[in-house]
Amino acid sequence: MARPLSEEKREAILAAAAELIATSGTGASTASIAKAAGVAEGTLFTYFATKDDLLNQLFLEIETNLAQTMMAAYPAKGGSRERIRHLWDRLIAWGAANPTWRKVLRQLKVSGRITAESRRRSNALFRESRELVEQSMAGHVDPERMSFYIDTVLIGLADMTIDAMAASPKKQHEHLKQAGFDLYWKGTAV
Amino acid sequence: MARPLSEEKREAILAAAAELIATSGTGASTASIAKAAGVAEGTLFTYFATKDDLLNQLFLEIETNLAQTMMAAYPAKGGSRERIRHLWDRLIAWGAANPTWRKVLRQLKVSGRITAESRRRSNALFRESRELVEQSMAGHVDPERMSFYIDTVLIGLADMTIDAMAASPKKQHEHLKQAGFDLYWKGTAV
Amino acid sequence: MARPLSEEKREAILAAAAELIATSGTGASTASIAKAAGVAEGTLFTYFATKDDLLNQLFLEIETNLAQTMMAAYPAKGGSRERIRHLWDRLIAWGAANPTWRKVLRQLKVSGRITAESRRRSNALFRESRELVEQSMAGHVDPERMSFYIDTVLIGLADMTIDAMAASPKKQHEHLKQAGFDLYWKGTAV
Amino acid sequence: MARPLSEEKREAILAAAAELIATSGTGASTASIAKAAGVAEGTLFTYFATKDDLLNQLFLEIETNLAQTMMAAYPAKGGSRERIRHLWDRLIAWGAANPTWRKVLRQLKVSGRITAESRRRSNALFRESRELVEQSMAGHVDPERMSFYIDTVLIGLADMTIDAMAASPKKQHEHLKQAGFDLYWKGTAV
DNA sequence: TATGAATGAGCCTTCATTCAT
DNA sequence: AATGAATGAAGGCTCATTCAT
Numbered sequence: 087m088a089r090p091l092s093e094e095k096r097e098a099i100l101a102a103a104a105e106l107i108a109t110s111g112t113g114a115s116t117a118s119i120a121k122a123a124g125v126a127e128g129t130l131f132t133y134f135a136t137k138d139d140l141l142n143q144l145f146l147e148i149e150t151n152l153a154q155t156m157m158a159a160y161p162a163k164g165g166s167r168e169r170i171r172h173l174w175d176r177l178i179a180w181g182a183a184n185p186t187w188r189k190v191l192r193q194l195k196v197s198g199r200i201t202a203e204s205r206r207r208s209n210a211l212f213r214e215s216r217e218l219v220e221q222s223m224a225g226h227v228d229p230e231r232m233s234f235y236i237d238t239v240l241i242g243l244a245d246m247t248i249d250a251m252a253a254s255p256k257k258q259h260e261h262l263k264q265a266g267f268d269l270y271w272k273g274t275a276v
Numbered sequence: 277m278a279r280p281l282s283e284e285k286r287e288a289i290l291a292a293a294a295e296l297i298a299t300s301g302t303g304a305s306t307a308s309i310a311k312a313a314g315v316a317e318g319t320l321f322t323y324f325a326t327k328d329d330l331l332n333q334l335f336l337e338i339e340t341n342l343a344q345t346m347m348a349a350y351p352a353k354g355g356s357r358e359r360i361r362h363l364w365d366r367l368i369a370w371g372a373a374n375p376t377w378r379k380v381l382r383q384l385k386v387s388g389r390i391t392a393e394s395r396r397r398s399n400a401l402f403r404e405s406r407e408l409v410e411q412s413m414a415g416h417v418d419p420e421r422m423s424f425y426i427d428t429v430l431i432g433l434a435d436m437t438i439d440a441m442a443a444s445p446k447k448q449h450e451h452l453k454q455a456g457f458d459l460y461w462k463g464t465a466v
Numbered sequence: 467m468a469r470p471l472s473e474e475k476r477e478a479i480l481a482a483a484a485e486l487i488a489t490s491g492t493g494a495s496t497a498s499i500a501k502a503a504g505v506a507e508g509t510l511f512t513y514f515a516t517k518d519d520l521l522n523q524l525f526l527e528i529e530t531n532l533a534q535t536m537m538a539a540y541p542a543k544g545g546s547r548e549r550i551r552h553l554w555d556r557l558i559a560w561g562a563a564n565p566t567w568r569k570v571l572r573q574l575k576v577s578g579r580i581t582a583e584s585r586r587r588s589n590a591l592f593r594e595s596r597e598l599v600e601q602s603m604a605g606h607v608d609p610e611r612m613s614f615y616i617d618t619v620l621i622g623l624a625d626m627t628i629d630a631m632a633a634s635p636k637k638q639h640e641h642l643k644q645a646g647f648d649l650y651w652k653g654t655a656v
Numbered sequence: 657m658a659r660p661l662s663e664e665k666r667e668a669i670l671a672a673a674a675e676l677i678a679t680s681g682t683g684a685s686t687a688s689i690a691k692a693a694g695v696a697e698g699t700l701f702t703y704f705a706t707k708d709d710l711l712n713q714l715f716l717e718i719e720t721n722l723a724q725t726m727m728a729a730y731p732a733k734g735g736s737r738e739r740i741r742h743l744w745d746r747l748i749a750w751g752a753a754n755p756t757w758r759k760v761l762r763q764l765k766v767s768g769r770i771t772a773e774s775r776r777r778s779n780a781l782f783r784e785s786r787e788l789v790e791q792s793m794a795g796h797v798d799p800e801r802m803s804f805y806i807d808t809v810l811i812g813l814a815d816m817t818i819d820a821m822a823a824s825p826k827k828q829h830e831h832l833k834q835a836g837f838d839l840y841w842k843g844t845a846v
Numbered sequence: 847t848a849t850g851a852a853t854g855a856g857c858c859t860t861c862a863t864t865c866a867t
Numbered sequence: 868a869a870t871g872a873a874t875g876a877a878g879g880c881t882c883a884t885t886c887a888t
Binding site for chain 6: 658659660683685686687697698701706707
Binding site: 109110111113192193196197198228230231234235238239242243246247249250261262265266268269270271272273274275 | 300301303382383386387388420424425428429432433436437439440451452455456458459460461462463464465
């Protein structure tokens with residue numbers, strides 16, 4: 087049945103797209119992406135119907151990875167603080183390990199090219215871990231502020247912390263990670 | 277009899293640019309901006325040498341306004357908490373009053389088109405108010421964390437708070453503003 | 467164990483090509499034709515070396531069918547008028563029965579992609595019937611005008627008549643067919 | 657008020673388009689048209705918003721010219737036959753003088769890119785001359801066949817006649833023109 | 847100075863054809 | 868023989884910038 091679509095190529099395209107979008111924004115041309123991925127211009131379109139399709143799939147790819155990281159790492163046991171702390175460490179580690187993806191996410195979120203459908207799917211990916219976080223925070227925070235603390239602040243603050251780390255010498259990293267967590271934990275206490 | 281550049285036109289162009297960039301990103305065409313400003317395509321280039329120039333001036337225009345707002349509002353007297361609280365309220369009010377500018381800032385910051393020079397100037401604009409904040413926070417926070425709390429977190433958290441407010445019914449606004457401030461104040465306490 | 471080319475597939479491709487070319491012109495993509503024919507994109511090229519080859523074969527397929535219709539129907543006996551009239555009826559019936567093919571022929575003729583060779587073969591297909599028509603018209607027309615009346619006008623006028631019929635309510639069809647024939651017969655009389 | 661749109665350039669583009677479309681069909685690229693017209697690729701789009709727009713304007717340009725030719729030439733006096741004959745001569749002369757336009761018209765009509773609006777405008781252009789023809793033919797033809805004779809056959813037959821002329825040596829031209837007219841006049845007689 | 851036509855590089859996408867499977 | 872992924876040359880159109888008026 088002819089040559090099958092190569093998962094390898096698909097990922098090469100997504101990786102090339104990530105690299106270029108992190109650098110030049112979503113304006114990066116499909117031609118440059120194809121070239122960086124080592125395929126012909128036309129080939130990109132056998133893997134992704136349109137550029138928007140590529141952008142949305144890239145978005146979901148990254149969100150999936152992040153969601154999996156959060157889930158995989160969530161501790162089943164321990165006190166609230168320890169569990170959230172562990173999650174926090176994971177979040178920071180993920181961001182530090184994936185600077186390109188962070189930049190891409192920022193570009194995509196601001197691009198106006200991520201569809202409502204993609205956002206819905208992304209939310210679904212985080213549903214489970216979000217619920218675990220909510221349980222862990224239950225006794226610690228004012229219930230009325232729960233959504234704000236989890237849906238808005240948690241990842242946003244982690245993001246800011248990683249930014250600060252990226253702009254600082256390595257020896258300060260641990261210190262900043264602690265400062266970020268303290269801010270979150272103390273700040274959210276009822 | 278060289279007619280002088282009209283400040284009125286310059287501002288019309290900046291305003292039109294803000295509106296369109298908020299909506300469509302920095303990809304908004306100079307032609308569309310000129311049209312929205314009510315001037316000819318070519319006229320835009322007698323006020324701004326290049327599109328990047330326009331973008332950078334717009335960036336500084338907005339940052340200047342925000343910096344002035346912060347300075348103008350800073351209370352000379354009162355306890356630390358009250359002064360920071362007042363600043364916080366100002367920040368939130370500015371964001372709520374200028375949703376377009378907030379969107380533009382976000383677009384410009386990820387666009388990769390704001391020069392190092394512009395960023396430096398922007399920092400300079402905030403120097404004075406930053407110092408006042410530092411004084412107010414002096415006894416309250418661990419000095420080693422001062423820069424993180426002021427340079428990274430303060431505006432970032434205000435931004436997130438405004439986002440959350442924008443996504444909520446009006447009757448929750450006050451509550452969110454309070455939640456944001458509590459988070460900041462309690463979280464930064466030594 | 468070379469599988470022989472399947473006549474069935476060849477015709478499926480030609481039929482699909484006819485359908486799509488009638489609708490979208492010769493710009494119809496080979497991919498869309500293959501899909502409509504239920505074969506793979508590449509398969510089309512094992513049956514037709516190039517798109518132009520497909521177009522030319524389609525042209526000849528239709529011309530062959532029309533020529534056969536004309537020959538098969540030509541009455542051996544009867545007066546000139548009756549024989550031409552019978553032919554006329556055949557022509558009209560063929561056109562009414564094969565609207566897609568008529569559209570395709572029109573597209574192909576203006577496409578500039580039908581080779582001189584194909585046109586020559588097409589002429590050859592009509593040679594015999596053309597001679598019969600010439601014999602039937604012999605006493606009726608000025609010999610110097612014979613070629614014009616047969617080679618240019620006959621099919622052209624039939625074409626126009628079918629167009630007019632297609633644009634009219636059914637009850638007028640017979641009337642138009644008669645009008646067309648009258649025009650031809652009376653108009654060509656010496 | 658800056659450089660005004662140049663009617664000269666507009667017509668150069670239309671002329672270049674006509675030349676290329678006559679030769680290669682509506683598939684002629686906008687790049688090749690611009691080049692042939694001696695303007696930059698982008699310039700074409702300041703005169704015609706889209707390629708379809710160019711095609712439709714070209715269509716109307718040609719139809720307008722033909723309609724004007726017919727009107728300008730229509731004799732106010734004389735018998736029916738003489739008036740139709742005069743019109744016939746005009747039609748043939750126009751076709752012989754404008755072989756490129758005839759080819760273009762054929763291409764455009766078959767292209768599926770002429771809008772309903774353009775066809776409606778085209779009809780409007782011919783309304784007046786059509787009425788004059790109808791008056792001239794009034795006593796000569798069966799009223800029920802009037803529309804068929806005027807709207808379908810007249811121009812179609814002239815077209816065919818010009819084709820035959822174009823394919824014949826010059827000394828036969830007059831003869832063919834006569835043969836075409838005879839066919840029309842005698843054929844339409846009641 | 848203000849205008850908007852002119853420019854041509856660049857963008858996303860399509861397509862006939864080839865070739866690995 | 869059949870399949871459909873791979874290819875890269877176009878194609879239509881947009882856009883920042885220049886320049887004649």
